[in-house]
């Protein structure tokens with residue numbers, strides 16, 4: 001089983017300290033973990049630090065996976081290359097080098113990821129012709145084609161319609177279950193978090209404010225602290241917990 005833990009991790013841009021002493025318990029693979037926090041709280045910075053794109057104090061401990069097994073999908077992914085979706089996924093698969101030939105297993109991996117994320121019908125479309133939501137779904141497929149054991153995704157559903165949000169989160173959940181991968185998603189939609197993610201890490205002021213099982217961590221009290229918003233949790237007609245937003249509170253302590 002794959003797991004990831006952070007021990008007193010820090011990060012800065014120039015003199016500006018963004019993350020300070022970020023520590024987490026062991027995050028186990030096989031299910032989705034959400035990273036939540038206000039705008040500018042440092043979620044992308046934490047992903048860059050875990051992915052090795054930024055350096056700083058502290059330790060990122062990976063168990064059952066090496067640095068090569070990690071993929072980070074940033075918030076904005078470039079899709080201007082004159083490639084088809086199919087070609088772009090092959091390119092993502094071959095990014096680590098090796099033979100230019102495609103083995104039967106690699107061809108199967110490309111087919112699998114196209115099917116998992118329902119982008120088969122786009123296989124022969126050019127990347128620059130895709131809509132924003134199509135681009136995002138393709139980007140998820142590119143990220144997962146190598147079957148990474150540690151996956152960090154920055155707002156992977158922000159451009160998707162309601163049905164596609166549900167579909168992509170379900171597919172990500174199945175991916176985590178099938179591969180045992182650690183999959184961490186930065187998400188702003190807390191209803192998506194409640195529906196899809198088993199564990200939550202909440203970031204504020206450059207530190208982890210809370211981490212643990214979703215329904216235990218995402219309390220109205222914590223949400224008030226993170227976003228300055230009053231909320232309550234109710235159940236939808238199918239029994240799924242839902243966050244109802246009542247409005248701004250006056251207890252905000254969000255990151256600068």
Ligand SMILES: Nc1ncnc2c1ncn2[C@@H]1O[C@H](COP(=O)(O)OP(=O)(O)OP(=O)(O)O)[C@@H](O)[C@H]1O
Pocket residue numbers: 013018037038039040041042043044045046256
């Ligand atoms: N390349 C950079 N150089 C300098 N400062 C940066 C850089 N990238 C981000 N920052 C700053 O670091 C802080 C954290 O930004 P980050 O993108 O990590 O936040 P975030 O939680 O992902 O935000 P959002 O929810 O808005 O995407 C912000 O104050 C931002 O201005």
